[in-house]
Amino acid sequence: MHPSNFAHWSFNTARDLTLEAARDASSARRSTAKELPSGQLKKLLDSRSEREILEGLRRVVTMSYRQPPSQTLPFFSHVIKNVASPSLQVKKLVYIYLIQHAEHEPDTALLSINTIQKSLTDSNPQLRALALRVMSSIRVPVISQIVSLGIKRGAGDMSPLVRKAAALAIPKCYRLDPNTEPQLLEYLSILLGDKQYFVTGAAVASFLELCPDRLDLIHPHYRSLVRKLVDMDEWGQLATLKLMLVYARKCFPRRTKKVRKAARNNDTTSKPTKSTRGFYESESESEEEKEQEQEQDMEEVVILDPDLELLLKGCQSLLQSRNAAVVIAVARTYLYLGTPEYLYQAIGPLISLLRSAGDIQHIALYNVVQVCLTHPEPFVKYYTHFLVRSTDAPHIWRLKLELLTLIFPYAQPRLQSLILAELSHFSHSGSLDSALVKESVRAIGRCSQSPATSPQTAARCLKLLLKHIGSADAHLVAESLEVIRHLIQRDPNAHRTTVVRLAKHLDAATSPQARASIIWLVGEFAGIDPENNIAADVLRILVKGFADEAEPAKLQIVLLAAKVYVHHLTANPPPEPPKQEAPKPSPSLLDDYHEEGGGFRDEHLEAPPRIEDVKEQEKPHIIEALYNYVLLLVRYDTSYDLRDRARVYKALLSTPTSTQLASLLLLAPKPVPHIPSPSETRKGYVVGSASLVIGDEGGVGGLRGYEDLPRWVKEGQEPDPALRDEVVSTSTSTYEAARSMTAADRLDVAAGGSGSRMTPDSRMSPGSLNGLGGDVGMGAGMSKEKQKEKTLDDWLAEESGSEEETETEEEDEDEEETDEEEESEYETDSESDDEGARLVK
Structure with missing residues (x-):
């Protein structure tokens, strides 16, 4: 140019x-x-210009998303008549409008069905797939049979796009008319065996929606589905993994066997040897001890079914998927179907999801916590991903703190120190969110309460919490005391000094809840060491400021007074009152006469008892006086609950000699509290489900539609493994057979003669040259092994023999042709002679 x-x-x-x-x-x-008036919109829709029609359709579709359907229904007839437009853009906009409004105008919508049916025979596969997708989306039950016929045609279409659209249209047709289920199941079984992976993915999704319990349709396609799993699109992979999870638990029993554990280092100090036992003890050993030793040396190992192992190995490459849902689905498959070795392979990809966006990170954390509740050990080395950042939202750092507490018991001492330092930093940082401070304190408590935590680590956690008692933050002090109370209840004898230390901080504690917790601890463990008991002194100090206390603290002071009084009555039981004797007869005048004294007694002249002796007998003990004084103070309190509680204690202790019921109610041993992990309530939900993220807010049993995992099938009740054998269909078309042949087979067919020609069917079944079976073709007595053992000389000999046979056949054919020519000449001669004879006559 x-x-x-x-x-x-x-x-x-x-x-x-x-x-x-x-x-x-x-x-x-x-x-x-601004929006155009309806008249102008109708004018645009009725225009002959494609540009104006597109402009009108865009405006109408925009209105349909912004306004209720009643505002755009007047344009229905004007939009529908453009369904036959040759423009693909116009068709798409008309289809969008039709799907949204066909349910409101079913009679008018039927006018467009004929045009959409014609598009099913279009030469463009995209138009055929679009027409089938639109026709199945029109919610008019009258066209259910038409949709079923369209699915039947689409299931046999040459284009995989159309077959995929047919697979996705099956559940839509079922919703239109459930009576079409038998026909749809036939189409679905065909599409499940399709050779294209994206067709089978859509077919599996339709299967889960139409008939998830018909696992008999999956048996012949199980292995092909597992092989196509890697090539499917992300949504097909999700549907297939969900199906395989249910299929595996219903078709593969959980088999285990006991094997001997790996050899360990011999520890001479842990267990005496046989010779040592024989020298110092008896030579004989009981059979029970032998059985126990054998059981300790054995461990259970899961035996995987070959087909199940095929599925688990086929999922390994999906761990590199860019879709977070696929990674979580693979982890779910390994968690509920595989062994720990397979699950450990999914831990790293799960952790990598924490670097995603906030919403994906939130959902991934819920699933990571769910896996960590049962298998916390493999997450220890990823602890850096669980450290709280300043940019983390509250719902993110809550889950991270929970993960730190879950891996804490299984971490090394150095790592435990790092986690405690991290939690301690957030627990006393006044500039941070108060909710983060509370969660950090609770996390320290969960770290110390774990069964796998050593006593030294638990003592360190307690020291960190005791440092918070003198803080000015009332919420921090209250939360710390709550956790300290739980720790003391686990081992009261080891924390006597801790209770004394807490009692010293009563003057500094200002929070009502904090003061109530300290008072309860003092009263709860008042009877552990009666000689060094400080409960009575604490009660004496608290009574002075009883009127200024808050109601929670007053309740605990009354309870403390009752407990101290019960301990006093138990340690110093009062003397029992004298028994009532039988009534004596009325005294006579001579009763006062004493023979020894020689006269009557004058009571007025006898010395009266001393006042000091009477006061000593009437003066109560100081603990009893404190108890009565507290009841007197409560009597004039404004709290109804407090007065009722005091009446109960007064009734229980009205008889000092009978304190059994009061001891049972007030001094009964309390159960050791346990701070559960926040996700313990979600432990029953399946990994990867929406109910796991929503929790109990979605209902008691999860969200609507949530299905729990089925139980493992019992051994002996599983289906026959032969049902999963793939069936090679011999009724393939010539086009597919030609495509399945290799180039070498085509050359052999082209070069070979009529006798040695190999058909595609015979190539598919190597045991027969005519495709009828292994006993026909190469001779009924020749087996496959003999065919494989043939040498080159044998093949050349056969070829030479076949050439000789063809030569003899050609000679025979030539002789037959010459004989036929001679016979025909003879017949012509005889016919001419006959004609001549007739002429002579």
Whole structure:
């Protein structure tokens, strides 16, 4: 091209592109302008210009998303008549409008069905797939049979796009008319065995929606589905993994066997040897001890079914998927079907999801916590991903703190120190969120309460919590005391000094809940060491400021007074009252006469008892006085609950000699509290489910539609493994058979004669040359092994023999042809002689 012509062409092209961009920009500005009146919109829809029709359709579709259907229904007939437009853009917009409004105008929508049916025979596979997808989406039950016929045609279409659309249309047709289920199951069984992976993925999704319990349809396609799993699209992979999880638990029993554990280092100090036992003890050893030793040396190992192992190995490459849902689905498969070795392979990809966006990170954390509840050991080396960042949202750092507490008991001492330092930093940082401070304190408590935590580590956690008692933050002090109370209840004898230390901080504690917790601890463990008991002194100090205390603290003071009084009565039981004797007869006048004294006694002249002795007998013990004083104070309190509680204690202790019931109610041993992990309530939900993220807020049994995992099938009740054998269909078409043949087979067919020609069917069954079976073709007595053992000389001998046979056959054919020619000549001669004889006559 000449340079001047090229420059002219470039200039014109740039001008056209600029004008087109300007038109698009102006149309975009017009689309955002105010809405056109209905008359003008109808005029645009009825126009002959494709540009105006597109403009009108865009405006109507925009209105349908912004306004209720009643506002856009008047344009139904004007939109539907453009369904036969040759423009693909116009068709798509008409289809969008039709799907949204066909349910409101079913009679008018039926007018477009004929045009959509014609598109099913279009030469463009995209148009055929689009027509089938639209026709199945029209929610008019009358067309269910038409949709079923369209699915039947689409299931046998040459294009995989159309077959995929047919697979996705099956559940839509079922929703239109459930009576079409038998026909749809036939189409579905065909599509499940399709050779294209994206067709089978859509078929599996339809299977889960239509008939998830018909696992008999999956048996012949199980292995092919597992092989196609890697090539499916992300949504097909999710559907297939969900199906395989249910299929495996219903078709593969869980088999285990006991094997001997790996050899360990011999520890001479842990267990005496046989010779040592024989020298110092008896030579005989009981059979029970032998059985126990054998059981300790054995461990259970899961035996995987070959087909199940095929599935687990086929999922390994999906761990590199870019879709987070696929990674979580593979982890779920390994968790519920595989062994720990397979599960450990999915831990790293699960952790990598924590570097994703916030919403994906949130969902991934819930699933990581669910896996960590049962298998915390493999997560220890990823502890750096669970450290709280300043940019983390509350729902993120809550789950991270929980993960730190779950891996804490299984971490090394150095790592435990790092986790405790991290939690301690967030627990006393006043500038941070108060919710983060509370969660950090609770996390320290969970770290110390774990059964795998050593006593030294638990003591360190307690020291960290005791440092918070003198804090000015009332919420921090209250939360720390709550956790300290739980720790003391686990081992009261080891924390006597801790209770004394807490009692010293009563003056500094200002929070009512904090003061109530300390008072309860003092009263609960008042009877552990009666000689060094401080409960009575604490009660004496608290009574002075009883009127200024808050109601929670007052309740605990009354309870403390009752407990101290019960301990006093138990340690110093009062003397029992004298028994009532039988009534004596009325005294006579001579009763006062004493023979020894020689006269009557004058009571007025006897010395009266001393006042000090009477006061000592009437003066109560100081603990009893404190108890009565507390009851007196409560009697005039404004709290109804407090007064009722005091009446109960007064009734229980009304008889000092009978304190059994009061001891049972007040001094009964309390159960050791346990701080559960926040996700313990979600432990029953399946990994990867929406109910796991929502929790109990979605209902008691999860969200609607949630299904729990089925139980493992019992051994002996599983289906026959032969059902999963793939069936090679011999009724393939010539086109598919030709495509399945290799180039070498085609050359052999082209070069070979009629006797040695190999058909595609015979290639598929190597044991027969005519495709009828292994006993026909190469001779009934020749086996496959003999065919494989043939040498080159044998093949050449057979070929030479076949050539001789063909030569003899050709000679025989030549002789037969000459004989036939002679016979025909003889017949012609005889016929001519007959004609001559007739002429003579």
